[in-house]
Amino acid sequence: MTQTLGRPDLASPQIASIEGCTRQYPGVLALDNATFAVAAGEVRALLGKNGAGKSTLIRLLTGAERPDSGTVRIDGEELQHSGSSRAQDAFEKGVRVVYQELSLVPGMTLAENLFLGRWPRKGGVIQYANMEAEASQAMGRLGLDRAPNTLVASLSPAERQLLEIARVLLGKPKLVILDEPTSSLAAAEAERVMAAVTRIASEGIAVVYVSHRMNEIRQIAHSATIMRDGRIIDTVDVKGADTREIVRLMLGAEASKAAALDNRSQKNTVLEVRDLALAPKLSSVSFQLKAGEVLGIAGLLGSGRTELLQAIMGVRSQDRGEVLVDGAAVKSGRYKQMIAKGFGYTPESRKEEGIVPLLGVDENTLSTNFAGVSHYRILSARMMQDATRKVVQRLHIKTAQTDTPIGTLSGGNQQKVVIGRWVYANSRVLLLDEPTRGVDVEAKAQIYAIIRQLAAEGRSMIFVSSEIEELPLVCDRVLVLRDGTLQEEFKSPNIDQDALMAACIAGH
């Protein structure tokens, strides 16, 4: 797919550098005396666990924040100013970025978002015709086939991500930074992004690429900078480096291998879906979920996996079909009812639907069942702390205090809390939509372990993921959703990545 990589020649000029920068957040030293440089035409991977400081380093490069000490240079010149003019300064020097958090305006069109703030204009008037033509072209390059005057609100998360990437490729960038650009993409789309990255690097543009997916990095990066606890640990040549060595550097210790699957006998059916339809994505979906089973659902971007989970939970009403819990049909509009029956659902967009950022880890965990930590309907601080601590320990959540605002935790830890709230609620069936999105290798392994452990306790799970390679690691059975129905079934231990991939894209 991607052509062989030639390392840019060592003499190529440095585009951006950070010298001795430190950035402190309340209670966290996010960046500790970091020094970093990237050259033209180079694709530099930035690796590290959740909370290692990758995003912070990026925010310094883009001028979104200024360091407490140290200097940031783009193209040899130091970034000046503070506030929005600093970001503007960096922009003018050729820095482009796709942030980890989506930065689109939902109520505006694709074209307007693509050129946000830099709309082509004549005498103050925006030239819509030009802009939309250019936008079509730019999006076409990434395979985003949407009318440029569609509203962003109607895009799926993945399409939004592609749009953001298309945005940074506009104009004449010198340094393009991608902070986990593929975390919400399925393999096929991720390929498109990587192809684009390789292409721009070959045009002499420096690329900084953050990802938790080692195979992507192997494919496209020349070199990798590894961060840990706010410090730059090492920069290695990707070709020469061993994956295990990189992971060791990231974690500061040897990675534990994912637990092998143990096949237990699965008994009674807890959930059955019959002929479920939800226009336009799902035409007829039927399957059964047994107690203690982890059922994976694979599919391409937009195949309707999210809708399936939402329809089961009753967050969205289906057009047709039945959902049976323990053999009895449940009515639509039944979210509360499903929770009462022991179901739990973790949404795919953690930030928009998963967490209440201002509230503590404790309340984000306990909100599924405040009664469980109440004494005569009064919340008990002690019980709250104990209950939260139990979940924190069980799921290895890294947080300073049980009442630390969850918004300040790293993404992986936030995700664990979102799962943890259903563990606390003692749910027996969990519907997990992309639970490992944006989560680092270590946390991922921990989440897999948690899922297996929960399954061993007799709980059932539906596991939706766009990372094909993780499905075999956790699932007892994988169903492939394609063209609105479940097309194929794979059973452990015969879940093969390549076969899965082929099944997902069959007919495309």
Place this chain on the structure above:
Amino acid sequence: MSLDQTAKSASTQRSRSRFTFSRHMNELSLFVAIAVLYVVFTSTANGFLSFNNQINILRDAATIGIAAWAATLIIIAGEIDVSVGPMVAFISVVLAFFLQWGIPTPLAFALAIIVGALLGSIPGALRAYFDVPSFVGTLGLWSALRGTALFVTDALPVSIGRNDTLDALDRSFLNIPPAAIVMLVFFVVFTFVSRKTAFGRSVFAIGGNAHAALLSGINVSKIRVALFAIAGAMAAISGILLVSRLGSGNATAATGLEFDVIAAVVVGGTSLSGGRGSMLGTLLGVLVITLIGNGLVLLGINPFFQQVVRGLIIVIAVLANIQAIKRSMSRNKG
């Protein structure tokens, strides 16, 4: 929740060649509301359909409308301005004083507008540079301006004597009151600005996702200040028209105008949480509010009871609008 998502796509952005029904559901349902009001009032209220009364409606609409165009932008940007009424009254007083001091009328107009813009930019700057919520800043201005106007005039009108320019502004031109013309001209200007200029689109961007706007290099602070300055200037224009209509500056005038303006914008389908809205919607909202006011007076309904009806109609209008948008969205889904 669900509305947020459904209405998003229904909000009117720019007119496009492909006219989509669902996108303009908001305006359509307001058109229906206005048609219903016309039918009801024509058949029940004497003289409602008379030419004169239609002109009255236009003139009354101007009072709300001129301020409402700027308020629409402010609300789209995710802010709010509750200082409109006192601003109009204050400027009317200031202008009357200017004229009393013998400042030439055109210059006095210009100065009044500048004063309005400067005053407006105070809450704007507080919002942009000091993070003071615009509700607080404009509430402070609301209190301070009304107080100052009353204080310096002792609540007495400030007479301007004979003034030909101002008289002309109150005399109909081709049977249409100048206030209505001013309103419509600014409607066109604001519609254009909001749809076709970088400034207008930046306002939408800021309201939709201020962080993203900031990151993409839009000068968020400057635009925020500018918005409130514009609102101040528009209120000043309303104040000038008020002076021409009343023949004096009045510190007690335009009470509660801010409520009417916000109600018109909201009835017009602009979301108080920012990011979406349209000038056409606001125009229709202004008409709804004005028609209700006019019709109820004509019907001779007890003035206190009129307040009850107004309150109910505003809520019903918004409710019907939201339901219409929702229904059209779910129908459009397939």
Place this chain on the structure above:
Amino acid sequence: MSLDQTAKSASTQRSRSRFTFSRHMNELSLFVAIAVLYVVFTSTANGFLSFNNQINILRDAATIGIAAWAATLIIIAGEIDVSVGPMVAFISVVLAFFLQWGIPTPLAFALAIIVGALLGSIPGALRAYFDVPSFVGTLGLWSALRGTALFVTDALPVSIGRNDTLDALDRSFLNIPPAAIVMLVFFVVFTFVSRKTAFGRSVFAIGGNAHAALLSGINVSKIRVALFAIAGAMAAISGILLVSRLGSGNATAATGLEFDVIAAVVVGGTSLSGGRGSMLGTLLGVLVITLIGNGLVLLGINPFFQQVVRGLIIVIAVLANIQAIKRSMSRNKG
């Protein structure tokens, strides 16, 4: 933007064993403001520090405070209630009628509170089940209630004759007016509810991220309705106290109370965008607003000019508060 982030950790969530300075910066800076007001007024206004006047301040604070506790929760939940003033006036009228009809006083009180809760739940239900923004719903209620009250009473006070229970409510108990006691009791109740009950914490969750709250099983709709019903009930209690103070039901009473209430909540550091705030902050905000009102009257300042001063002080209080929080955040960083 940056404030949003800094204030996050400064906002008072639940009381925690570890008292951190920066977390309580908001309340500290308000304490300082109150201290300054005390010093200024004591040295300039005759009789300010007298026992009687302090009692007056408490009694005036009760009018704003009782409504402000509920308003704090509403604003934390990301909603707004602008119907407070008319609700208080309307309930005072309703109660007076109940008493005129010979309904026993305790029953009349209970009925008045129920009527308040039911009326309040209308905009609550419109918000929760029909996505009508609470600003619109309560604005409609504002207009409808004031109108109805004026309509049925012709703007005349509705006399209640002699009523021992109501008289007792106006007579000081151990030198403290019952209204102040009611206010303080409810302050304790609301503080407790907001910090220590599932309901209170759910309010914070809804204001912080309603979608996430919904998905984690919180009954968002029910809580929204409950919040507005509670606000209605609290306004009704204010209405009862008003009747006891005035000896009659008054349709024109409590004008502009909604502004004072919202100002108090906002000055108290609760964010209008929801998700954070504290009852203690609101209590201090209520005191600031009441002290200003009282001191300026004592100083005999021109009433129009008082409006100016009030406006300025509200803005300055919020500005100082925000700056203090910011500074303490950046100092705490190292």
Place this chain on the structure above:
Amino acid sequence: QDKDLKVGAIYMDAQGFYAGVRKGIQTGASDAGRKLDVVETNAQGDASKESSFIDTLISSGVQAIIVSPVSADGSSRAIRRAHDAGIPVVCYNTCLNDADMKEYISAYAVGDPYDFGHKLGDAAADYFIAEKNEAPKIAVLNCEFVEVCITRRKGFEEALKAKVAGAKIVANQEGATLDKAVSVAATMLTSNPDIDAFFGEAGGATLGAARAVKSQGKTGKIVVFGGDMTTEIAQELADFTVIKAVVDISGQGLGKLALAQAIKSIDGQPPEGIKVAYDIDLYKSSEDGKAWLKAHADGIP
């Protein structure tokens, strides 16, 4: 002649007084044996609203407009438009400045606000003379956001000082609605504990002052003079412990008079000197209060 009548009526703001005016207009019509259609609105003390209402009334085809203008100068343009449209305008309670009045107004039913204050000031002076208080200190609760109230105070002050030269106004604060008046009066009692009397410029102020005096335990030490009769003020006067004198222009009487003038103007017979005086009533004894209560059992002033 029992032709139908259609008149527009504009009330200045939301005060009980205008309920009286409304009733007066209605009874006035039935007294004159006419079927009346009143198109009524409330200007809420806002000259711009008033202006737009007058325009609406012009379009609605009323035969006459009865109005209590918000402002002597600020209301003249709108009224001129009505006049130009051939609709006779009758003022009551308040009116335009003299020059405009002569041009645009057909009749002005008036209880002069200066006289209003003057009569009360006179009564207050008599009270202080009887009390042998040569330097009474007086606090005012005002409604001075409307012009009449300023005139009322002037009348009051001048009449009082003419008889009691040492009288002094020591405080003047706004308190037009009852709740605000009670709270402001209580505060004023703190800053000026030695005042002898309150002057309430309108009904809310008068009753508010009386309530505050009672609740602060100053009954017998501080008295209240004020304007505007309502049931409760009459009860207080009948009680005669706090309120010692009340002046009142009967809303009903004034409304009746205004309608009578409007009918005359429609018939082309406006009064000669425009102004038609209406009696200002002074109530200064317990008996006066009781009599008022008897005469106004429905509570409408």
